[in-house]
Amino acid sequence: MLKVFILCFLLTQILLAASYIPKNIKEEKILESYRDTQLVLGLKATDFDNTIIDNQSLNTIVEDLFKNYLRLNIRVVKGSWDELLSMYSKKEIDILGSITQSEERKENSVFSLPLYDDSIYLATSNIEKYNLKDLKSLKEQDIFVTKDSIYTGYLKKFLRGNDIKVNIIEVEDSFLEKDGIFLTSKYNVVGWENTIKIGYLPDISIGLQKKLNDLTAIVNNALLEKYQGDIAKYLEKQSNVIYKNKFLKSLTQEERRYLENLSQITIALEPNNTLSYYSKDMKKFIGVIPFFIERFSKRTGINFKIVNDRNNNWNNIYNDFLEKKIRVVPLPENKEWSEDIIFTEPIYNPTLYKVSSFFSHNTKIGVVKGSIEESFVQEYYLKDDILFYKDYDELENSLNSYTINAAFLFDINKMDTSKFKVDEFMKIPISLGLYKSDEILKEIINKGIKNGLSIRRIEEEADIVKKQEAFNEYQRFQLTNKILYLLLAISLMFGMISIYKMLLNHKITKELKKDLITSLPNRVEFLNFIDEKKELKGYAIVVDINNFKEINDKYGQSSGDDILRIVADKLKRIFINQNIYRVSGDEFYIFSEEEFLIERLEELKKEMHSLKLSYQVDLSIGFYKNINKDLETAFKYGYMAMEDVKKKNNFYYIEATEDLIKKKEREYSIKSLLRNKNLKGLYGVYQPKFNMKSKEIIGAEVLARWNDESLGFISPGEFIAIAEEINLIHLIDYKIANEGIKFISILKKNNLIDENFRMSFNLSMKSLERDDVVSVIKTLLKENRVSGDYMEIEITESIFSTNLKTTLEKINELKKMNISLSMDDFTAGHSTVSLLPILPLDVVKFDKGILDAIGTKGDLVASNIYMALIGLIKDLNLKIVSEGIETKLQLEFLEKANVDIGQGYIFSKPIEDLNFIKKLTEKNTGS
CATH class of the missing domain: 3.40.190.10 (Periplasmic binding protein-like II)
Structure with missing residues (x-):
């Protein structure tokens, strides 16, 4: 003891x-x-x-x-x-x-x-003297910076990127010059209005x-x-403290006295909504509204108390508010509310979504009874057309059964939206509702709201907490599953003993050679067949069911099994008395010694028509006419043809010709090189970028080329698509990035470039999704002793198909290294414009598609579109690169359009490093 x-x-x-x-x-x-x-x-x-x-x-x-x-x-x-x-x-x-x-x-x-962490800002306390919201007002102004501060380098990069010239004045402490424009940390200007963000800083640490x-x-x-x-x-x-002091200074004497005598304010929150809900784990209300109230209280000293029961619905809360049992309720402004209610400034603007069925054509609208969404539905739709449901599961079931045409809700994560059409119905400003007698309190709260709270950050925090709760629920579910799996394992152990005894029976052993779903011979029988009949001549046919996984996911495994049986029955009926096998989940192998194969495949195509209409199921078929190969090779070639069919639109079957086999074997060889990381023949070439006015080389794009010892020259059109298909594109991106960074190091050592030179390289969507992308680029810069100031990363609109939040975090990490960010192929895709305000871009690179129309019949339309896009980008203070310039007419047009940088064959095709140095030297010497 x-x-x-x-x-x-x-x-x-x-x-x-x-x-x-x-x-x-x-x-x-x-x-x-x-x-x-x-x-x-x-x-x-x-x-x-x-x-x-x-x-x-x-x-x-x-x-x-x-x-x-x-x-x-x-x-x-x-x-x-x-x-x-x-x-x-x-x-x-x-x-x-x-x-x-x-x-x-x-x-x-x-x-x-x-x-x-920290960010750099330009700021001034003299809001009348300067307008920092207008970048042009900075021109020729004095900007004070702390002597020997690394902030100055970031400021120069910002000014260079926006083509702004200023007078930089070094002082002992820039904050002492706050009546002028000064450069400082975000922590020195918390709550200031007249500021402009320059960029992010590397981490602040102990040195x-x-x-x-x-x-x-x-x-x-x-x-x-x-x-x-x-x-x-x-x-x-x-x-x-900073916000509270600012808030208190904004109050009148009357408002201060009112606040000093103000007791606790009761507020009610909705317990089961995306904006606020009761957490059983945390035993409190969480969500955007509760987090806002909590942060608002800390910053203003106004004491809120949540009083409603966690099981209350919205109607009960609203009635308690009207009866003055509750003093404050978060409300969207709506003509349906009582005239005795007054509203503060909006504190949040969530989106109300309309989730519609693809197939139902009735006019019925669904909403959860007692929810805040209900009041808006009643304002916009006839009462006879509204159906009420007790919860979101019941609402979703009603959509699935086409009882209603559409449902309204704030949180689309409550439903499986993949099966429905989702539209943003409207933004709903949420305010705090008070009684008319609380006019002074309303003004005080408004001043607190205007003092500034980052609702975006509060949204992120609420989202993180919500995901953590979901993860905790998942963990509990996993624990329950583990217990069930343990019991199942014990049961399986005894079951396996019984099965082992049954397998001793010859009849059961024979049955195991059959596929249980289709009753066709299975993979074991197929392997025995090609081993025993190696020299058999005829047609080796490979059949694959398209979209089979999606069918299983969408309609369930039993529907998938039904489709397998239907397809098997059609194959047996058309290829009667032939060798048919189900070798894997959705693949069938057929060997036919009979002629008239095309007629049979056409018949099969007709047979599949009804299945295609019902389930969007079709087949991809490849075949090889075997004359002098062994059966295993024949089916290998048939499989190659089937793969090729899957990549083509409007194709049903293809024969494995000699050309196709050579193409596929070359493709397999490229895949093998990539999987074995054998990239000896991969190298970079450099296409110069020119200042459109001076025609001087001011940068380059490093592009991938591949010359393999056995395969010869492999075009980027070949190896990039293959690398993306097998998720190894990062091997190419990283190697070419390394080539570009090494080349910059060489150019710097030989004093061939100045600090304005930029080397750009591409990072694909799949490379950006990798966890190591930031550390790899950081290491390459460090090993080659190259600053990120010389580098530029080109991305495309395919970034939208990534997890945009985590991708943006990685991009911001790369930006902290002073690397510039360029949007490649601008105008090539329909989503590109919507990315502009989201991404921290420095450069926009125009795709050559519209430029190609200059000098053709569509010249006027193309010119007008190009000029409009140039205006858009210039308004955003971004640099423009026009690529694909090939004709004198195009060059003259771009010069008049005031484009910054050009790239294309009219200047230079992509060239190897020594030729690039030669061209750079010629430009520098004026020869």
Whole structure:
């Protein structure tokens, strides 16, 4: 008993320890070695770092980490950033409390894990003197920057990209120049109105001299255990304090007195809606509206209390509000509400969706009874046409059975929308509804709303929590399944013993050679057949059912089994007395010794017509007339032909001709090279990009070419499509990116390019989906000692088919390396324009499709379209590259249209590196 008590006591001491517990003997020795020496910690003497909130500042948190948690012998030095950086460069300071990571600083420093992220802004406190919302107003203005700050490089890139010239003035602390335009961190201008975002910064970390490298892992452990959380909480408190002070300053004397005497405000929330719902796991209301109310309370001091029962429906909540049992209710403005209600400014604008059946043509509209959606449906549709349902499952079933034509709901994730047509019906502004007597309270709340809350961030948080809840539910489901699987495994074990005994029976063994669904001979019998009848001559036919997986997913496995039986019966009837096998899920192999094959295939095509109409099911058939090959090879060639059919539209069957076999074998060889990562013959060529005015080379695009020892030249049209098909396109993208980065390194070393030169390379959709894409590009830049300023990534509208949120996160990580982003093939696809406001683009590259019409009958239309698109892109302050320039007429048109950069055969075709250097040298020497 005493041992148990001692063990519990020791564990409690460890858990509650106020100082760091070394993870091993090595860490203990490292800490002891540093405790014998005094280390100097540099901390910035700025308001941002020194402001005390709840007895803490950023500086005190970092100081506490080293002094109290790691118990090191620390001397603190405070000063301006310029002073600290100078001392750190002279090695008079050992540790910097916060520093922005950069490649240059890595040469002399090691960095901890990130403390927080940051962005750079241009700002001014003098909102009358400057208009930062108009970029053109920046021209020729004075901009103050902190001396030796890495922010300046990002500012120059921003100005260069927007073709703006300013006077950059270096000062000791740019924030002291806040009456003018100054460059600073987002944390210095929280709540400011007159700001413009320049871009993201690399992570802010603790910087240590390289001699302290072995201490870094211990500092990281301390951050993970305690201090990253402390810093995040502090920054949130700091943000709340700033907003609260701004909010209180905006109030009149009457409003301040009212707020001081204001007691708790009761508010009711809908318990089962996408905007707010009750979480059984968290035992509270969550969603966009509850999170807004929570954040709003912290930033204004207005105390809200949620009072409704979690089982209340919307009608009950609204009636309680009318009876003044509740003081505030989130409401969309609607003429149906009582005249005694007044509304605040909108706090959220969710979309009301109309989910319609593809087949029903009646006028009935469905909605969940007691939901907030109900009031809008009643406003826009006749009462006789509205049907009410108790929940969303019942509503979906009614759509499936065509009882109603459409349903209305805010959260389309509540239904399987793949089976329906989804339209955005309208944006619904949600406000807070109050009584008429609460006019002063309404004005106070409006001022709090205007002080600024990022509803997008609140949406993201609500979405994350919702997904976490779904994951927790899934975990519980998985646990239940594991128990069931265990019981099933035990049952199967006993069942297998019985089956083993049954297999001793010859009759059962024979039955196992048949496919259980179609009663056709199965794969085992097929393998026996081609082994025993190797030299048999005739037709080897491979039949594949198109869209079979989708049929199983959409209609269920039993429907899939029915289709297999129907297809098998048709094959048996048409290929009577021939060898027919079901060799896999949706594939049948047939060997026929009889002639008239085409007539039989045409008959089969007619037979499949009804199945095609009912289930959108069709067949892809390949065949090979075997004269001198063994049966295994004959079926291999038939399979090749079947694969080719699946890639072609409006084809039903194809014969494996010699040309097709050669093409497919070449395709298999390319796939083999890719799968074995044998890319020796893959190399980059460079197509110059020219300044349209000066005709000087200002960049290049590195393009992939492949010359293999055995296959010869492989065109990009061949290998890129194949690489995408087998999900290995990233091998090509990464290698060509490496080629381009290496070439930039060579050009820089030989002083052949300046800082405005850009080398672009392509990243496909599938490469962008990979988790390693950011680290690979980062490593390539680091290994070749090339700054991201020289690089440009080209993407296409196919980015829409990715998980756009995670893809944008990766793009933003790449942008943090100063890499430019270009939209390739602009105007080639219908979705491209909608991407422009979403993506952090620097360049738009016009597809040659419209340009090709210049000089033809469609010249006027093409010119007008091109000019309109140029105007659109120029208004967005993006650079334009026109590719595919081939004629003098096209060149003259683009020069008049004020296009920035040109690329095409009129300037140069893609050329190898030595020829590119020669062309670059000729341009530089003027020869």
